[in-house]
Amino acid sequence: xxxxxxxxxxxxxxxxxxxxxxxxxxxxxxxxxxxxxxxxxxxxxxxxxxxxxxxxxxxxxxxxxxxxxxxxxxxxxxxxxxxxxxxxxxxxxxxxxxxxxxxxxxxxxxxxxxxxxxxxxxxxxxxxxxxxxxxxxxxxxxxxxxxxxxxxxxxxxxxxxxxxxxxxxxxxxxxxxxxxxxxxxxxxxxxxxxxxxxxxxxxxxxxxxxxxxxxxxxxxxxxxxxxxxxxxxxxxxxxxxxxxxxxxxxxxxxxxxxxxxxxxxxxxxxxxxxxxxxxxxxxxxxxxxxxxxxxxxxxxxxxxxxxxxxxxxxxxxxxxxxxxxxxxxxxxxxxxxxxxxxxxxxxxxxxxxxxxxxxxxxxxxxxxxxxxxxxxxxxxxxxxxxxxxxxxxxxxxxxxxxxxxxxxxxxxxxxxxxxxxxxxxxxxxxxxxxxxxxxxxxxxxxxxxxxxxxxxxxxxxxxxxxxxxx
Amino acid sequence: xxxxxxxxxxxxxxxxxxxxxxxxxxxxxxxxxxxxxxxxxxxxxxxxxxxxxxxxxxxxxxxxxxxxxxx
Numbered sequence: 001x002x003x004x005x006x007x008x009x010x011x012x013x014x015x016x017x018x019x020x021x022x023x024x025x026x027x028x029x030x031x032x033x034x035x036x037x038x039x040x041x042x043x044x045x046x047x048x049x050x051x052x053x054x055x056x057x058x059x060x061x062x063x064x065x066x067x068x069x070x071x072x073x074x075x076x077x078x079x080x081x082x083x084x085x086x087x088x089x090x091x092x093x094x095x096x097x098x099x100x101x102x103x104x105x106x107x108x109x110x111x112x113x114x115x116x117x118x119x120x121x122x123x124x125x126x127x128x129x130x131x132x133x134x135x136x137x138x139x140x141x142x143x144x145x146x147x148x149x150x151x152x153x154x155x156x157x158x159x160x161x162x163x164x165x166x167x168x169x170x171x172x173x174x175x176x177x178x179x180x181x182x183x184x185x186x187x188x189x190x191x192x193x194x195x196x197x198x199x200x201x202x203x204x205x206x207x208x209x210x211x212x213x214x215x216x217x218x219x220x221x222x223x224x225x226x227x228x229x230x231x232x233x234x235x236x237x238x239x240x241x242x243x244x245x246x247x248x249x250x251x252x253x254x255x256x257x258x259x260x261x262x263x264x265x266x267x268x269x270x271x272x273x274x275x276x277x278x279x280x281x282x283x284x285x286x287x288x289x290x291x292x293x294x295x296x297x298x299x300x301x302x303x304x305x306x307x308x309x310x311x312x313x314x315x316x317x318x319x320x321x322x323x324x325x326x327x328x329x330x331x332x333x334x335x336x337x338x339x340x341x342x343x344x345x346x347x348x349x350x351x352x353x354x355x356x357x358x359x360x361x362x363x364x365x366x367x368x369x370x371x372x373x374x375x376x377x378x379x380x381x382x383x384x385x386x387x388x389x390x391x392x393x394x395x396x397x398x399x400x401x402x403x404x405x406x407x408x409x410x411x412x413x414x415x416x417x418x419x420x421x422x423x424x425x426x427x428x429x430x431x432x433x434x435x436x437x438x439x440x441x442x443x444x445x446x447x448x449x450x451x452x453x454x455x456x457x458x459x460x461x462x463x464x465x466x467x468x469x470x
Numbered sequence: 471x472x473x474x475x476x477x478x479x480x481x482x483x484x485x486x487x488x489x490x491x492x493x494x495x496x497x498x499x500x501x502x503x504x505x506x507x508x509x510x511x512x513x514x515x516x517x518x519x520x521x522x523x524x525x526x527x528x529x530x531x532x533x534x535x536x537x538x539x540x541x
Contacts, residue, residue, distance in 0.1 A: 307517065308517055310514075311513075311514035311515070311517040311518065312517075312518065314511075314514055315511075315514055315515055315518060318511070322492075326492070329492075329494060330492075330493045330494065333494065333495075334497070338500075341500070342500070342503050342504060342507055343507070345489075345494065345496075345504055345507075346504075346507050346508065346511050348488060348489060348492035348494055349484075349485065349488045349489070349508055349511060350511070350515065351488075351515075353519075354515040354518055354519075356528060357515075357518035357519055357520075357522065358515075358518045359528035360522050360526035360527070360528045361518055361520070361522065361526065362528075363525075363526055363527065363528065364522070364525070364526050397503055398503050398506065398507075399507075
């Protein structure tokens with residue numbers, strides 16, 4: 001092999017599987033060995049399904065041998081945030097409240113991967129119920145950032161970001177309500193795609209906020225997210241938020257470049273934002289220059305105040321989250337971790353009028369973004385405003401408000417992808433977002449792929465002081 | 471009590487009413503952090519109360535086709 005097995009992308013590993021040069025069992029054994037060696041340091045997995053994974057892998061190899069090919073994820077190990085229901089496999093939401101929860105049915109996403117013959121390695125750490133964390137008062141430890149384990153990996157899809165960055169999986173599923181895919185992707189230096197609202201079924205995924213929840217992948221390369229999207233996208237009549245739209249070819253614009261595309265840059269959102277570091281800003285400006293050199297036109301644009309988007313999203317999110325957890329908050333509130341408790345209780349303090357006004361404002365804010373996307377093909381903007389914070393910088397008695405600007409596109413529903421832009425002097429990753437028109441993920445992915453190819457940042461991986469597997 | 475609705479006593483009183491209405495029993499040790507969070511929340515909800523037009527119609531905001539429609 002030219003490189004270690006975990007360094008092959010889904011596309012590369014898929015080609016090797018189909019040519020018979022590797023087996024799914026070999027890929028899976030390698031991944032399980034890495035999890036055993038590295039995960040004690042980063043705590044990205046809550047449950048490792050080794051036995052099932054090896055059985056999945058053997059079944060995939062048997063299908064390859066018979067000439068049966070169910071799709072690009074066949075034989076590929078992956079993992080799911082532990083809010084995705086998995087039949088017969090504990091699904092805890094990283095919470096004491098669901099410690100013994102073993103679903104009878106798979107979530108739609110889990111079922112789609114299973115139907116493709118993908119290999120499920122296990123369930124990943126999350127901030128409790130996709131909201132709290134990073135907490136030390138829960139049944140499982142918080143995931144840690146593979147680039148520096150003294151730092152947070154971001155959340156709430158904390159285990160997904162950490163596991164992908166550490167090379168334990170090529171792709172892991174996360175969920176994004178206020179930035180829970182793109183935050184970990186930013187802090188861990190991976191791709192994180194929040195698809196258009198309604199493009200991926202949320203059925204069987206424990207809800208945080210009905211009208212803001214999105215399911216999407218984190219991966220090491222843009223193409224791997226595109227492959228995952230091809231498997232999981234599609235209308236689900238049993239998900240009330242699901243959109244009945246054609247599923248595009250997510251790899252259709254990979255390799256087509258950015259020449260002639262117009263990119264809107266709402267610099268006023270992040271240039272003077274509290275918590276923004278000079279390194280982050282410089283990296284975004286450099287990224288814009290790179291895309292301009294590749295042939296795109298960069299146009300600075302004005303949007304409504306960022307704080308309006310953030311406030312609108314939080315008012316809706318807290319309200320819907322509390323409504324979901326109301327009964328438990330009345331009967332067993334102290335079973336929640338402190339951060340979750342402090343965040344979610346705020347939903348009880350939002351009035352009906354506040355919520356209605358937020359819903360009215362939401363339409364206006366979405367309209368403003370979509371208006372800009374009439375003349376711009378995508379927007380590029382900040383994701384995290386600073387590298388990942390250290391655990392030691394967090395106040396254990398107050399939930400952290402980390403500087404990150406992801407909420408606007410949960411509010412508007414547009415597809416938004418976090419992509420690495422470089423590294424801080426500390427070695428921690430930096431990032432930006434690429435935001436597209438509703439259901440135009442192919443353009444977002446295409447621009448991301450062009451930037452990725454121009455920078456090759458994905459080739460830099462974290463190293464570990466522990467003895468690594470093969 | 472101060473007439474200023476953002477004063478600490480006023481926020482405290484509103485907090486007590488809203489938590490009682492939600493049938494929540496708040497441990498005393500958790501009140502300071504929750505009140506701090508409530509203050510931040512009030513700043514956010516204040517931003518929601520701004521001039522809005524008939525076009526700001528909230529029905530169907532769960533539907534991407536209407537969320538993303540143009541103004």
